[in-house]
Amino acid sequence: xxxxxxxxxxxxxxxxxxxxxxxxxxxxxxxxxxxxxxxxxxxxxxxxxxxxxxxxxxxxxxxxxxxxxxxxxxxxxxxxxxxxxxxxxxxxxxxxxxxxxxxxxxxxxxxxxxxxxxxxxxxxxxxxxxxxxxxxxxxxxxxxxxxxxxxxxxxxxxxxxxxxxxxxxxxxxxxxxxxxxxxxxxxxxxxxxxxxxxxxxxxxxxxxxxxxxxxxxxxxxxxxxxxxxxxxxxxxxxxxxxxxxxxxxxxxxxxxxxxxxxxxxxxxxxxxxxxxxxxxxxxxxxxxxxxxxxxxxxxxxxxxxxxxxxxxxxxxxxxxxxxxxxxxxxxxxxxxxxxxxxxxxxxxxxxxxxxxxxxxxxxxxxxxxxxxxxxxxxxxxxxxxxxxxxxxxxxxxxxxxxxxxxxxxxxxxxxxxxxxxxxxxxxxxxxxxxxxxxxxxxxxxxxxxxxxxxxxxxxxxxxxxxxxxxxxxxxxxxxxxxxxxxxxxxxxxxxxxxxxxxxxxxxxxxxxxxxxxxxxxxxxxxxxxxxxxxxxxxxxxxxxxxxxxxxxxxxxxxxxxxxxxxxxxxxxxxxxxxxxxxxxxxxxxxxxxxxx
Numbered sequence: 001x002x003x004x005x006x007x008x009x010x011x012x013x014x015x016x017x018x019x020x021x022x023x024x025x026x027x028x029x030x031x032x033x034x035x036x037x038x039x040x041x042x043x044x045x046x047x048x049x050x051x052x053x054x055x056x057x058x059x060x061x062x063x064x065x066x067x068x069x070x071x072x073x074x075x076x077x078x079x080x081x082x083x084x085x086x087x088x089x090x091x092x093x094x095x096x097x098x099x100x101x102x103x104x105x106x107x108x109x110x111x112x113x114x115x116x117x118x119x120x121x122x123x124x125x126x127x128x129x130x131x132x133x134x135x136x137x138x139x140x141x142x143x144x145x146x147x148x149x150x151x152x153x154x155x156x157x158x159x160x161x162x163x164x165x166x167x168x169x170x171x172x173x174x175x176x177x178x179x180x181x182x183x184x185x186x187x188x189x190x191x192x193x194x195x196x197x198x199x200x201x202x203x204x205x206x207x208x209x210x211x212x213x214x215x216x217x218x219x220x221x222x223x224x225x226x227x228x229x230x231x232x233x234x235x236x237x238x239x240x241x242x243x244x245x246x247x248x249x250x251x252x253x254x255x256x257x258x259x260x261x262x263x264x265x266x267x268x269x270x271x272x273x274x275x276x277x278x279x280x281x282x283x284x285x286x287x288x289x290x291x292x293x294x295x296x297x298x299x300x301x302x303x304x305x306x307x308x309x310x311x312x313x314x315x316x317x318x319x320x321x322x323x324x325x326x327x328x329x330x331x332x333x334x335x336x337x338x339x340x341x342x343x344x345x346x347x348x349x350x351x352x353x354x355x356x357x358x359x360x361x362x363x364x365x366x367x368x369x370x371x372x373x374x375x376x377x378x379x380x381x382x383x384x385x386x387x388x389x390x391x392x393x394x395x396x397x398x399x400x401x402x403x404x405x406x407x408x409x410x411x412x413x414x415x416x417x418x419x420x421x422x423x424x425x426x427x428x429x430x431x432x433x434x435x436x437x438x439x440x441x442x443x444x445x446x447x448x449x450x451x452x453x454x455x456x457x458x459x460x461x462x463x464x465x466x467x468x469x470x471x472x473x474x475x476x477x478x479x480x481x482x483x484x485x486x487x488x489x490x491x492x493x494x495x496x497x498x499x500x501x502x503x504x505x506x507x508x509x510x511x512x513x514x515x516x517x518x519x520x521x522x523x524x525x526x527x528x529x530x531x532x533x534x535x536x537x538x539x540x541x542x543x544x545x546x547x548x549x550x551x552x553x554x555x556x557x558x559x560x561x562x563x564x565x566x567x568x569x570x571x572x573x574x575x576x577x578x579x580x581x582x583x584x585x586x587x588x589x590x591x592x593x594x595x596x
Contacts, residue, residue: 010520010524011520011575012518012520012521012524012572012575012576012579013516013518013520013521014575014578014579016516016517016518016521017516017521017525017575017576017579018579018580018581020512020515020516021341021344021579021580021581022581023348023515024081024084024085024348024351025081025351025352025355031081031082031085032085032088032089034069034085035066035069035085035086035088035089035090036089036581036583037069038065038066038069038089038090039089039090039093039094039583039586040583040584040585040586041065041585042585043061043062043065044062044090044093044094044097044586045585045586045589046398046399046401046589046590048399052226052231053181053233055096055231056096056179056181056182056231056232056233057181057182058096058097059094059096059097059099059100059182059230059231059232060100060132060181060182060183062094062097063097063100063101063104063129063182064129066086066090066097066101067128067129072127073105073109073123073126073127074109074113074123074127076105077105077106077109077110077113078110078113078114080283080286080351080354080355081351081355083102083105083106083283083286083287083290084286084287084289084290084347084351085290086098086101086105086287087101087102087287087288087290087291087294088290088291088293088294089294090294091290091291091294091295091408091412092294092295092297092298092299092401092405092582092586093298093401093586094230095229095230095291095404095405095408095411096230096231096232098230098291099177099230099232099411100132100177100182100232102284102287103133103134103135103176103177104126104129104132104133104134106280106283106284106287107133107134107135107188107280107281107284108126108133108134108135108186108187108188109123109126109127109133110280110283111135111188111204111250111278111280112126112133112188112206112250114250114252114279114280115250115251115252116252117251117252117253117256118247118249118250118251119247121206121247125186126186129183130183130184131183131184131185131186131208132182132183132184132185132186133185133186133187133188134176134177134178134185134186134187134188134209135176135187135188135280136173136176136178136187136188136189136190136207136237137149137173137190137278138173138174138175139151139170139171139172139173139174140169140170140171140172140173140174140236141170141171142170142171143174143418144417144418144421146190146202146274146278147202147271147274147275149171149190149191149192149202150166150167150168150170150171150192151164151165151166151167151171151173151189151190151191151192151239152164152165152167152191152192152194153165153189153191153192153193153194153203153205153244153249154194155193155194155195155196155257155261156243157196157261159243160245160246161243161244161245161246162193162205162243162244162245162246162248162249163241163242163243163244164189164191164205164207164218164239164241164242164243164244165239165240165241165242166238166239166240169238172222172236172237172238173189173236173237173238174224174236174237175224175234175235175236176234176235176237177232177233177234177235178209178210178221178233178235178237179221179223179233179235180210180214180215181232181233182233183212184208184209184210184211184212185208185209185210186206186207186208186209187206187207187208187209187237188204188205188206188207188250189204189205189207189239190202190203190204190205190274190277190278191203191204191205193249193255193257193263195257195261195262195263196261199270200255200263200270200273201254201255201263201265201269201270201271201273201274201277202270202273202274202277203249203250203251203254203255203273203274203277204249204250204277204278205244205248205249205250206244206247206248206249206250207239207242207244207248209221209237216242217242218239218240218241218242218243219237219238219239219240219242220237220238220239220240221235221236221237221238222235222236222237222238223235224236228407228410229404229407229408229409229410229411230404230407230408230411250277252276252277253265253266253267253276254266254267254272254273254274254276254277255267255273255277281416281417282354282366282369282370283354284415284416285369285370285372285373285416285417285422286347286350286351286354286369286372286373287416288373288376288377288412288415288416289343289347289350289369289372289373289376289377289412290347291377291380291408291409291412292343292347292373292376292377292379292380292409292412293340293343293344293347293376293380295380295383295384295405295408295409296336296339296340296343296379296380296383296384297340297344297577297580297582298401298405298580298582298586299383299384299387299388299402299405300333300336300337300340300383300387300577300580301577301578301580301582301587302387302391302400302401302402302582302587302590302593303333303386303387303388303390303391303395303402304324304333304337304573304574304577305574305577305587305593306323306390306391306394306592306593307322307323307324307329307330307333307390308322308323308324308574309322309592309593309595310322310323310391310392311323323390324573324574327566327570329390330566330570330573331566331570332386332390333386333387333390333573334531334566334569334570334573335531335535336382336383336386336387337528337573337576337577338528338529338531338532338535339379339383339532339535340383340580341509341512341525341528341529341532341576342505342506342508342509342529342532343375343376343379343380343505345505345508345509345511345512346372346375346376346501346504346505346508346509347372347376348508349368349504349507349508349511350368350369350372350504353365353368353369354366354368354369363429367426367429367430368504370417370422370423370425370426371422371423371426371497371500371501371504372501372504373412373416373417373419373422374413374419374420374422374423374497374501375498375501375502375505377409377412377413377419378413378419380409380412381406381409381410381413384402384405384406384408384409385406387402387405388402388403388405388406391592394591394592395592397591397592399590399591400590400591400592400593401586401590423494423497423498424490424493424494426497427470427490427493427494427496427497428486428493430467430470430493430496430497430500431467431470431471431474431489431493431496432471434467436464436467436468437460437463437464437467438460438464439461439464440457440458440460440461440464440549441457442548442549443457443458443548443549443550443551443554444551445551445553445554447554449530449534449554449557449558449561450527450530450534450561450565452506452510452526452529452530452533455506455530455533455534455536455537456503456506456507456510456533457549458537458540458544458549458550459499459502459503459506459533459536459537460503461544461547461549462499462540462543462544462547462549463496463499463500463503465543465547466492466493466495466496466499467496469492469495469496470489470492470493470496471489472492473488473489473491473492474486474488474489476488477489499540502536505532506529506532506533506536509528509529509532510529512525513525513526513529524569524572524576527565527568527569528569528576530565531562531565531566531569534558534561534562534565535562537550537558538558538562541555541558
């Protein structure tokens with residue numbers, strides 16, 4: 001009689017993958033380790049039974065605890081990598097805390113410290129969080145259309161002051177965290193600067209809102225209804241002839257107000273001045289995409305662990321098998337795990353692009369950050385939803401860590417520029433402002449479907465196709481109807497943006513594979529890359545067949561290739577998600593993972 005033995009699956013170098021994921025600049029592991037440790041604290045565990053205002057207060061309590069780990073908050077506000085890392089680790093455990101953290105550090109404090117023109121300001125109240133900072137830009141009637149904002153700041157020459165005023169309800173600031181929750185607050189407020197009734201552009205103004213007794217004279221704060229997802233003290237805020245000192249004006253190269261009331265600016269138009277004034281929104285986009293990669297990885301870590309602890313009836317009477325044993329279950333999680341890896345490395349690449357860009361590269365770097373934010377946050381919501389569904393009814397309970405994730409990503413999708421709006425902007429810029437991708441050689445049919453060269457060339461084919469289609473559609477519109485021409489081209493332009501961004505993600509993932517020295521680990525990550533690419537190619541197979549990027553035989557072989565990759569990767573799914581290094585303190589606190 002012979003004894004059959006099973007060959008054990010090769011073991012991945014999990015620590016090497018973890019290090020690879022968090023190589024975020026020269027001190028990547030250090031900055032990620034700081035925030036991973038911070039959110040491992042008991043303070044960040046789920047609190048049942050809290051009312052709305054108690055949750056608001058908890059978010060500010062947790063933010064102050066995070067601030068204890070920031071040695072120099074004014075320097076931290078100017079560190080895009082550090083800000084993004086904070087979001088990456090904090091968002092999965094508490095979307096409310098990360099919301100107020102991003103507002104305080106990036107949008108508020110960052111805007112203030114970016115002003116290198118005005119005399120130095122005393123920042124101790126903000127760095128110690130004696131006063132919380134907030135950011136008031138969008139208005140009730142002007143969401144993404146912030147250049148149309150109507151709040152005014154009129155310069156009073158006689159008193160050398162500004163008068164901040166909300167002219168009508170549609171100009172109320174909507175929906176910043178301006179209530180008394182969290183203590184006294186100061187805002188950076190976007191308003192139209194008027195000097196002698198002349199409009200000089202929209203600028204930011206440092207504006208105290210409240211003290212320990214409540215809102216200050218002329219400031220009215222109205223709580224908004226509680227929204228889905230992260231619960232913070234969202235409000236509508238109104239100003240009635242609020243006087244501000246001259247030092248309230250946040251200045252820079254976009255504009256400096258001289259004592260005679262004239263404006264000196266190296267930025268040409270009022271619109272460009274305003275975009276420069278709110279340039280902190282770009283770092284905010286990096287933070288939103290960081291939140292997305294953190295949510296995606298954490299959701300998958302939870303769902304994959306649960307799939308091994310939850311057992312169901314097997315095909316044989318009396319048999320019990322884990323959920324993970326079913327292809328219908330683990331293949332979905334595998335697909336999303338591949339995407340989560342691509343999301344993470346795309347975010348790293350976009351951050352590098354932003355941190356290192358030369359002045360003449362700014363527009364391209366901003367676009368890379370913007371399209372990364374859109375694609376990553378959309379993918380994160382999809383992954384959060386899928387992960388929750390794979391955990392069944394237990395995933396519906398917030399105590400199990402998944403129920404709020406998709407709704408929290410809804411906030412990220414809208415914040416710092418609605419995803420569709422920023423993709424439209426990127427698409428419009430790319431039609432003629434971005435170089436047309438070279439035409440790849442047609443497929444021969446001899447290339448294996450797991451060949452990254454074949455798959456990447458196919459994405460390039462799709463990018464080139466939609467780029468040419470957008471140019472064609474724009475030209476065929478009425479020359480005098482700019483909106484009509486854009487409407488003609490917008491569908492193709494949005495397809496261009498999507499496939500271009502997917503290509504960036506694929507490049508980042510493939511580049512990461514080359515940095516792995518262990519051959520077994522590299523082979524698994526290459527399979528994961530092929531899975532990501534092949535899913536993207538499968539969704540576009542009709543177009544790619546028509547454009548000769550794939551042959552008929554290759555298109556027909558896609559399902560079998562996906563099946564083969566899933567079979568090879570399934571034994572490594574747990575290791576691939578454990579490499580996300582989600583704090584055990586968080587995972588073990590979730591009832592459905594602890595046997596409770």
